[in-house]
Amino acid sequence: MHEIMLAFPKKRQAIHILAARHILHKLGIGEKDIAEATTPSGTVLLFYIRSRCRADFFVKRLRRTRLKSAAISATFLRKDDWQLKWKDYFKPFRFTKALTVVPLRMKDSYKGRGDVIYIDTGPVFGAGTHPTSQMIAAFIEKKKGLFKSFLDVGTGAGILSIVASRCGAQDIRAIDIDRRAIRTARRNCAINRCSLSHLGVLDFRRWRSKRQFDFVAANLLTDDLLTLDKKLASRVKKGGYLAVSGISLGNLPKFRRGFDIRSLRCLAVIKKKGWAALLYKKLDKK
Ligand SMILES: C[S@@+](CC[C@H](N)C(=O)[O-])C[C@H]1O[C@@H](n2cnc3c(N)ncnc32)[C@H](O)[C@@H]1O
Structure with a gap:
């Protein structure tokens, strides 16, 4: 499995992320196959492609688009790693005024206060980051x-x-x-x-x-x-x-x-x- 990552720096990222999602949809990547996560240096969009050939194709196509602000990379992941990999970017965050979302893998280690929802998204849309x-x-x-x-x-x-x-x-x-x-x-x-x-x-x-x-x-x-x-x-x-x-x-x-x-x-x-x-x-x- 190949992980394709588009990393956006903080500045003006919202509009660039929206444009990137639009381009990915046009290339046939469905909304729920794109994971979005916030990192200390900005936001990343991730999606996964099985074949090396297709992964190279996506990287080339994306680098040719107007997504100048994004760093685009592809990483090969071993079979067991790929479903877990993007979750590394998934950290606790305030979801609503009252509720914090905490990744399930942090259930025992999370020390924050307040009302918490534990989420394990698997490969579907809806970790609450969107x-x-x-x-x-x-x-x-x-x-x-x-x-x-x-x-x-x-x-x-x-x-x-x-x-x-x-x-x-x-x-x-x-x-x-x-x-x-x-x-x-x-x-x-x-x-x-x-x-x-x-x-x-x-x-x-x-x-x-x-x-x-x-x-x-x-x-x-x-x-x-x-x-x-x-x-x-x-x-x-x-x-x-x-x-x-x-x-x-x-x-x-x-x-x-x-x-x-x-x-x-x-x-x-x-x-x-x-x-x-x-x-x-x-x-x-x-
Ligand atoms: C954008 S996600 C929203 C997930 C979640 N409700 C959230 O807000 O985080 C849209 C979801 O709707 C589902 N969906 C799309 N069309 C649908 C339909 N006609 N009937 C039932 N579910 C549908 C998709 O499979 C996907 O899981």
């Missing part, structure tokens, strides 16, 4: 105590369900299209003593249930949010909340134009490092 996860978690925390049922659409490593449980949710349903995500989320929920009513592999586009929830969270791609707008809104109880994230600032005007559901009132828009998240409330009357 701004889109942090913003949607902030919305969940803001409504602490105001919701009992919670739907986590695209749970990834399960982090938002764990936040919801810490904020008082008792009936939590988490789904993901990716089997690896569900396995990882199951492990993380168990480690954090977060019990879910349901956790399973499911494509939300095909979900036929009519159940409604006090709080629905969806951190997805802008186009998926736009396609699923009515479906997402229909899963929210009257008076309940819908939080969406995963919208790049470039896509925000398109999102605001397209995501136009009359029963939803936008309560807040927050922006962080090139991304936006929005919180809606479902009106009591249509």
Whole structure:
């Protein structure tokens, strides 16, 4: 396995990281296959490629792009090392006002105070390092105590369900299209003593249930949010909340134009490092 690393110095990194992610997507690397981690000297993006030939191809292509600020390197990792390697960059960090995320490998050694979530991400998106996860978690925390049922659409490593449980949710349903995500989320929920009513592999586009929830969270791609707008809104109880994230600032005007559901009132828009998240409330009357 080959680890490709793009290392960005601190200065003006947000915009460069966003551009890098965009280029990686164009080269066929999926969002959940890119790990992002903060180091003392800046931020790194990491992804893994099996064959040497493909790894060389990616390095050459990336060096030819406009990513002048990034140092791009490829390292060969032995079979046993690769799934663990990127986690070396994953350190405890403040995830929301009240919650700190601590890598599972530091569970016994971490001496910090406060409310902690232990995360072992495996190869899926959702260690909480990404701004889109942090913003949607902030919305969940803001409504602490105001919701009992919670739907986590695209749970990834399960982090938002764990936040919801810490904020008082008792009936939590988490789904993901990716089997690896569900396995990882199951492990993380168990480690954090977060019990879910349901956790399973499911494509939300095909979900036929009519159940409604006090709080629905969806951190997805802008186009998926736009396609699923009515479906997402229909899963929210009257008076309940819908939080969406995963919208790049470039896509925000398109999102605001397209995501136009009359029963939803936008309560807040927050922006962080090139991304936006929005919180809606479902009106009591249509
Ligand atoms: C950006 S990650 C968000 C993970 C986590 N919720 C967070 O905020 O950190 C998006 C997740 O949604 C999942 N996903 C994408 N489309 C989906 C769909 N149609 N139905 C269910 N899950 C989906 C992906 O597999 C991925 O794990």
